[in-house]
Amino acid sequence: xxxxxxxxxxxxxxxxxxxxxxxxxxxxxxxxxxxxxxxxxxxxxxxxxxxxxxxxxxxxxxxxxxxxxxxxxxxxxxxxxxxxxxxxxxxxxxxxxxxxxxxxxxxxxxxxxxxxxxxxxxxxxxxxxxxxxxxxxxxxxxxxxxxxxxxxxxxxxxxxxxxxx
Ligand SMILES: Nc1nc2c(ncn2[C@@H]2O[C@H](COP(=O)(O)OP(=O)(O)OP(=O)(O)OP(=O)(O)OC[C@H]3O[C@@H](n4cnc5c(=O)[nH]c(N)nc54)[C@H](O)[C@@H]3O)[C@@H](O)[C@H]2O)c(=O)[nH]1
Numbered sequence: 001x002x003x004x005x006x007x008x009x010x011x012x013x014x015x016x017x018x019x020x021x022x023x024x025x026x027x028x029x030x031x032x033x034x035x036x037x038x039x040x041x042x043x044x045x046x047x048x049x050x051x052x053x054x055x056x057x058x059x060x061x062x063x064x065x066x067x068x069x070x071x072x073x074x075x076x077x078x079x080x081x082x083x084x085x086x087x088x089x090x091x092x093x094x095x096x097x098x099x100x101x102x103x104x105x106x107x108x109x110x111x112x113x114x115x116x117x118x119x120x121x122x123x124x125x126x127x128x129x130x131x132x133x134x135x136x137x138x139x140x141x142x143x144x145x146x147x148x149x150x151x152x153x154x155x156x157x158x159x160x161x162x163x164x165x
Contacts (some may be wrong), residue, residue: 005040006101008040012098014098018065018105018106018107018108019023019062019105019107019108020107020108020109020110021060021061021062021063021072021076021107021108021109021110022060022061022063022069022070022072022109022111022112023057023058023059023060023061023072023073023074023075023076023077023109023110023112024043024058024059024060024071024073024074024077024085024090024111024112024113024114025044025045025058025110025111025113025114025152025156026044026058026059026077026081026088026114026115026116027042027043027045027113027114027115027156027160028042028043028045028046028115028116028119028121029041029042029115029119030042030043030119032047033151034148039114042136042137042139042157043134043135043136043140044058044135044136044140044153045057045058045059045116045123045132045133045134045135046058046082046132046133046135046140046143046144047080047081047125047129047131047132048092048129048130048131048132048133049128049129049130050127050128050129050130051128054130055145055146056133056143056144056145057112057115057144057149059070059076059077059080059081059083060073060080060109060111061075061076061079061080067147070112072081073110073111073112077114079126080125080126080128080129081123081124081125082122082123082124082125082126083116083121083123087116087117087118087121088114088115088116088117089114089115089117090112090113090114091112091113091114091115091159091160094112094113094155094159095111095112095157096110096111096152096155096156097109097110098110098111098148098149098152100146100148100150102157103120111152112158113156113160114153124130134160137157139155140153140155141153141154
């Protein structure tokens, strides 16, 4: 009986926790070797889901039990885009948290920013996505749709340009 109560308390605690996902905003420079000077000098990677409303987001996914956030972001990027940590550099100082509701439950998504080292690196999708695009900031904002994700992409862009200026 006591075990049953403990299990129910655990399930209830889990029900009340926000869903948590982590990912990487991956970008690449169109002209390698020089700092990005305007917003058309970089392209962001967005993936389109093969399920649901076929929305576009950077690679990201749910945090597994016991997994730390950055490990999730790296794992999901490899699973969903076929990009591993030797193929990009995480940009120091950028971390953005989004909070929105999915099916009336709160969800937190944390994004870091990462630069692809080689412009020509191939993206390999999993079954979870049906398409991908490398997009300029204005295009990426159109594809992203959600204001919070658009703001995140704009902040990432501003962050990169403030560093290069
Ligand atoms: N068949 C099927 N299967 C699904 C479905 N759904 C999930 N699966 C399965 O779950 C697995 C995914 O596992 P992971 O990859 O680990 O998780 P995530 O990467 O977290 O992926 P999710 O898609 O679960 O989560 P979101 O991207 O957050 O989308 C959820 C909703 O939130 C909205 N929304 C999205 N982005 C933003 C934003 O930036 N801002 C705002 N404001 N709103 C936003 C939008 O309305 C969207 O509909 C898949 O393998 C499927 O098996 C579904 O509808 N049908």
